[in-house]
Amino acid sequence: MEWKEYFIGQLMTQREVTIIWDKFLSQSSWKLETIFNHLHAMPAIQIKQKHILCSRCNCQDQQQYYKFYFNKKKIIYCCSCLQMGRICSNDLLYYLPNNQPLTIRNQKSFLTWQGKLSPQQNKASQEVAEQLDDSSHPHLIHAVTGAGKTEMLFPIIDEILRKDGKIALVSPRVDVCIELFPRIKAAFNSVKVLLLHGKSETKYEPCEILIATTHQLLRFFQAFDLVIVDEVDAFPYVDNESLHFAVNRAVKKKGKLIFLTATPDKKIVEAVKKGLIHQTILPARFHGFPLVEPIFLWLGDWKTNLVNQQKNSKLLLSLKHFIALEGRKLIFIANIKLAILLSEWLEKLFKGLRLTYVYSTDPLRHQKVEKMRKGHYDILISTSILERGVTFENCHVFILGAEDPLFSKSALVQMIGRVGRKAAYPSGKVVFGHYGITKEMKRAAIEIKGMNQLASKRGLLNANA
Ligand SMILES: [Zn+2]
Incomplete structure (x- = not known):
């Protein structure tokens, strides 16, 4: 694998770059110093006219920034994303955007799932697939509980895989991620699927499909051709500006963002009404029986x-x-x-x-x-x-x-x-x-x-x- 593959799409501290180099490249001819020269860099904390802004989480709340003195020099750090490791005003963040355009290299399907979509799932799946090229409008899939929204995603994910693209399937809820992981792995058993969340020991490494909590996307920069946010109205994603920022940044410039839920919140409903987000509705359950009325x-x-x-x-x-x-x-x-x-x-x-x-x-x-x-x-x-x-x-x-x-x-x-x-x-x-x-x-x-x-x-x- 080329050295770039290990860094592409990630937003990293100096320490994180070093760890990746240590793990994958220390035996190669690529020196750490050369790698740093090839990566883009930005100040970890930006200070503009007294307004402090963290480049990783974009936290707007000025109370979240703390200071300390080192060698009589004032250092500011961000508390909002502290759980991902401290970043200070004297640090740089490194990144390498994924500029690889989608190309059809593989005509063959990667889908190893043997099931069959219902006519409703099939129709919805096609509708969304037709929108994949439109990177300026996110797409909401409003599917009732039990509609089979995960299966509906399979042809869409497959389409991106066949074009040699990268996919992130994320959710604010760790239990949703844990449940999705084996199902996605089984549905695409020839590609690398990785599960990342705060409670796991697993570290990111190059993969075709990433399944992660929305928090994990704070570590990415224009990385994915397709980002799917499942349970988009769930805590803590809903109303969390940093997580919205992270999700939007993780999508490649020409990439697609898809939201999934049975219960869209007011903001999303408003955005759909204004035409900012396009929508597909799945009103029926996969088994064809109606929802039970209370x-x-x-x-x-x-x-x-x-x-x-x-x-x-x-x-x-x-x-x-x-x-x-x-x-x-x-x-x-x-x-x-x-x-x-x-x-x-x-x-x-x-x-x-x-x-x-x-x-x-x-x-x-x-x-x-x-x-x-x-x-x-x-x-x-x-x-x-x-x-x-x-x-x-x-x-x-x-x-x-x-x-x-x-x-x-x-x-x-x-x-x-x-x-x-x-x-x-x-x-x-x-x-x-x-x-x-x-x-x-x-x-x-x-x-x-x-x-x-x-x-x-x-x-x-x-x-x-
Ligand atoms: Zn931060």
Whole structure:
């Protein structure tokens, strides 16, 4: 491999360049000094009229810049991207943009996936592929939960691979990256796929497909012909200017940016309306059954009933009906303390019921989810952390306190989306248990209905669904 391959598209500190040279080139005829001469460089911290700007993360918040004195000289460093290693005002950042144009060198497909796309996936995939040359408009794929958006990407990724291009598939959520990695690897088993995130030991090395958290893109500079951001509306990408900056910078000048989500946020919806972002909608699930519409169930003052463990309450009656359903049950509740109270109460009332609760900082979170998946529990009580990314076969959802301000329209749509994902169990029950209907609850129900109507209009729903 040529020396450039090891550096192309990366934004590196002096130390990082040295590490790459040490690992891959120290045995070659390329001297470290010569490499530095070939790389572009820029000041790591730029100071213009007292305004300080980090070249790596573009942090605008002046409070994030700290100073110290070394040999009586003032040094400024950036705290915003400190987790990626400290960069100071006396440092340089090195980079080598990827100027390689796309060329069709390989007519052969790299796709080793044996499955077949649904007509909807196929159509959407073609629509997006036709837009790949338009680098001035990002493309949003608005696909309902369970539409099969990952498979839909395969022909698009293949198209770039056949042109000898590089792809980054990123997500704000590390669990999404971890889940995507084996699937992408299996779908393209002859190309190099790399997984990078803050919790892994893996370091970047040249690859055709990079799967990473959005944070990792802070280390790249005009690197990829195609950058796909999955779950674009999820924390921490949404509203994080540095991450938006990093994603945009990681795309080559003539490259393409694709956003993927089931629940686009307001900013993206606005940009679509203004024509700044183009859009493809997938309103149907891959199995052709409609999304499950929520049942609104007024529970009265359910919190007091729960705290007092009131047996003759509407809350308990509704939960009894819900628990009696056949299959796995997910109960979402915004507050951890109430989740624990509910768990204790149900355990006391229903002897032998296999249940547990989970919350964002629960150290056993992954194990519990895995156990639920394997059928070791009947019921999982969760704060909204499980709203995305988890799939349980044959499952029903009860959102207790759907009126909670923490439950946005997007969160509710994602929670609804946990039901009926598998072809073997394409339906189920979703209950909005509440003490007053909020705007967000209404908007979530309207959105689900709207997508079902669109799917039906396009003839994408099974006749027997
Ligand atoms: Zn920074």
